[in-house]
Structure formats: C-alpha cells, structure tokens
Amino acid sequence: MKAKYLKRLFCAALTIALAAGSLAGCGQQQVVDALEDVSVAEAEPTPAPELEPTPETPQVTETPEATPEPEPESIAPEGMYFSELTGEPIPLEMKDQRPVAVQVDNETTAYDHFGIAECDVVYEIMNSQKNGYITRLMCLRKDWQNIKQMGSIRSARTTNVWLAAEWNAVLVHDGGPHYLNKWVEQDYCDHLSGGFARINNGKPREFTEYITTGELESRMKAAGISTTYNEYKPERESHFEFVPYETETDLTDYKKAKEVTSIGIPYEHTGSRLEYNAQTGTYDFYCYGKPHVDGEDGEQLTFKNVILQHVSYILYDNAGYMWFDVCNNSSAGYYITNGHAIKITWKKEGETGITKYYDKDGNEIKINRGKTYIGIIAHDHWSNLTLE
Numbered sequence: 001m002k003a004k005y006l007k008r009l010f011c012a013a014l015t016i017a018l019a020a021g022s023l024a025g026c027g028q029q030q031v032v033d034a035l036e037d038v039s040v041a042e043a044e045p046t047p048a049p050e051l052e053p054t055p056e057t058p059q060v061t062e063t064p065e066a067t068p069e070p071e072p073e074s075i076a077p078e079g080m081y082f083s084e085l086t087g088e089p090i091p092l093e094m095k096d097q098r099p100v101a102v103q104v105d106n107e108t109t110a111y112d113h114f115g116i117a118e119c120d121v122v123y124e125i126m127n128s129q130k131n132g133y134i135t136r137l138m139c140l141r142k143d144w145q146n147i148k149q150m151g152s153i154r155s156a157r158t159t160n161v162w163l164a165a166e167w168n169a170v171l172v173h174d175g176g177p178h179y180l181n182k183w184v185e186q187d188y189c190d191h192l193s194g195g196f197a198r199i200n201n202g203k204p205r206e207f208t209e210y211i212t213t214g215e216l217e218s219r220m221k222a223a224g225i226s227t228t229y230n231e232y233k234p235e236r237e238s239h240f241e242f243v244p245y246e247t248e249t250d251l252t253d254y255k256k257a258k259e260v261t262s263i264g265i266p267y268e269h270t271g272s273r274l275e276y277n278a279q280t281g282t283y284d285f286y287c288y289g290k291p292h293v294d295g296e297d298g299e300q301l302t303f304k305n306v307i308l309q310h311v312s313y314i315l316y317d318n319a320g321y322m323w324f325d326v327c328n329n330s331s332a333g334y335y336i337t338n339g340h341a342i343k344i345t346w347k348k349e350g351e352t353g354i355t356k357y358y359d360k361d362g363n364e365i366k367i368n369r370g371k372t373y374i375g376i377i378a379h380d381h382w383s384n385l386t387l388e
C-alpha cells in the first residue's frame with residue numbers, strides 16, 4: 001500500500017509539473033510533418049511534438065455483406081516456436097522462459113563489450129546529463145543460459161525498471177541512485193544487483209563486472225526468482241506485431257516512407273550511429289566512430305529493426321539523473337527497416353504495459369522479424385537526430 005501511495009504522490013507531482021509547463025505534456029505534442037525536418041539542428045531545444053489524434057473507429061450500422069477471410073497464421077517449424085522478442089523460430093523448450101534485461105556500461109573504457117551481439121533487443125538510453133550525455137545499453141536476451149561472458153555490468157535507472165517490466169524480464173544491474181530503490185521493490189520487478197564475477201582486465205573496478213557461465217541461473221534460484229513467466233507475463237504472446245513468417249516489409253507501401261541509410265543518435269559523447277548494410281539488410285551499430293564489435297566473437301552488433309522514441313524527461317538533481325516518461329505516455333517516433341523510415345507514434349499504458357507503435361492512421365505497425373534497436377531520445381535532443 002505504501003508503494004502505491006508513493007506512486008500516486010509521484011503522479012500527482014508530475015501532473016502539477018506538466019501543468020506548470022516544466023515538461024511538454026503528451027497531450028500537447030505534435031508529430032513532425034516531414035522526415036526531412038529531423039536533420040535540422042536548432043539552437044534551442046524544441047518542444048515535444050504533438051501526436052495527431054487517433055482516428056475513431058466508425059460504428060457499424062449495417063451487417064456487412066461478406067466477412068473477409070483472416071490472414072493465415074504463420075506456423076513455426078517442428079520443435080520450434082516464434083520468439084516473442086524477435087519473431088524468429090527458437091527451441092520450443094524456451095517458450096515459457098523469461099528474458100533478462102542486462103544493464104551495460106557504454107563508456108569507451110568499458111569496451112570491448114562481451115555477449116551483446118547475441119541479444120535480441122537493445123535499448124540505448126541517455127544515462128545522465130553529465131559526461132556529454134553518456135548513454136547506457138539495456139540488452140534483452142532470451143537464451144541467457146548460453147552466456148559465457150556478458151557485460152560489463154553497471155547501475156540501472158528508474159526507466160530501466162519500467163521498460164524491463166513490459167517484457168516480464170529479470171533486470172540485471174549493479175545498484176543505482178537512491179531514486180531507484182522504491183521501484184525495484186515493486187511486486188512486478190524481479191532484479192539481480194551486483195555480486196557478479198570480476199574479470200581481471202586491467203581496468204578500474206567499475207569496468208570489471210561480468211555475467212559468466214551459469215551465474216544467472218544460480219543467482220535466480222538463490223533469490224527465489226522464477227526463471228519462467230509469472231503473473232506479470234506480457235498481455236500477448238509476441239511483444240511486437242510481426243509480419244508473416246518468411247516475408248519482409250520495406251515500408252514502401254507507405255506514401256511518405258523515406259530512404260534512410262544512416263541514422264545519427266544525438267548524443268555527443270558516444271556518437272552512436274546506425275548504418276544500413278545492404279548486403280545483410282540490417283543496420284550496423286557504431287560508437288565512438290568505430291564499428292561496435294563484440295569482444296567475445298568479433299561479431300558486429302546489427303539490427304533488422306530500428307525504433308526511435310521521442311521521450312520527455314524530468315531532471316532529478318544536479319548529478320544529472322533523469323526520469324524518462326515512458327510510462328502512461330505517448331509521443332512521436334520513427335520505425336526504420338530495410339533502408340526506409342516512416343513516422344510513427346508510440347504509447348505505453350501502465351508500468352507493465354507493452355509499448356505499442358502506430359502508423360499515422362492509428363494502426364499498429366507490423367515490424368520485420370529479427371533483432372531490434374530501440375533508441376530512447378530525450379525531447380531536448382530530438383531536433384539533432386539525423387536520418388539520411
């Protein structure tokens with residue numbers, strides 16, 4: 001009851017802040033009319049774009065003459081099922097297994113990363129306003145039993161709790177600011193904090209903590225954390241709406257789709273970029289001006305799907321800690337795949353609710369099967385996002 005009461009106080013405070021104009025409210029945002037506008041940097045931060053209203057569903061007054069046949073459902077190969085993270089076939093015995101959401105340091109000193117290229121969904125989120133708006137990665141992985149080495153592991157933020165919750169994922173991190181405490185205590189949040197293996201890599205201690213073989217299973221067992229989905233299991237089988245199996249979309253069915261082969265994430269410290277690889281049909285990830293190559297196997301991190309979310313935030317303190325308004329909110333964004341981009345809107349209802357993505361007509365988009373990068377872009381950096 002105490003957590004719920006604190007949450008209501010928090011929401012009330014946020015409402016007052018919004019009314020006072022300290023944040024651009026989700027009801028007062030407007031989608032950018034043209035993709036070209038994104039590449040134009042402005043001297044002053046622009047307000048959050050407004051959403052176009054979702055068209056109302058007309059009431060049916062007459063019985064339709066014929067009911068269209070539903071699209072045939074995709075059937076997974078024998079002994080497999082379609083992953084709720086990637087939509088790709090994976091072993092059936094993994095179906096009820098929860099993913100993990102691992103908080104990974106993205107400072108150059110932490111490189112090389114290990115075990116990241118095998119992750120299914122990777123979020124990049126601004127960690128603080130300090131150090132040139134440094135980002136961290138939150139990496140979701142379904143087959144965590146196969147981890148040999150992954151990390152390095154660093155602290156989490158409140159935003160990570162709410163994003164991990166929509167996957168019913170176990171959050172893996174090493175502590176965090178005191179603002180995090182009441183949220184990791186929520187019933188829907190299972191987490192493992194610190195205490196993982198230390199690897200002698202010649203770096204400062206904060207860059208030496210990694211998950212190693214078997215650690216996650218033993219730690220979950222010791223903490224009484226279920227390795228399978230619990231009562232907070234996501235509301236549907238697949239997190240995203242995927243295109244039918246063995247098909248793809250290049251978004252050219254959308255009139256305003258634009259060719260996009262280079263994506264600049266607007267954080268100066270990491271200089272994160274995604275470049276379209278026409279040979280693989282995916283977007284390769286770059287940081288600090290170099291390909292992001294996994295230290296475990298030399299594989300470059302690459303994604304079939306790129307989703308960019310415009311998100312407002314509240315600054316907690318002078319240390320630069322922020323709360324991104326990903327919960328009970330909606331705003332603008334982009335979906336990018338196969339060399340093209342379209343404008344979208346996004347909406348997340350409730351702390352455990354799935355973030356859903358919609359086209360300009362209010363229809364939930366279908367994304368390609370494969371790995372997905374999700375960039376949480378601060379509203380005052382949105383105008384510096386580049387799509388080329």
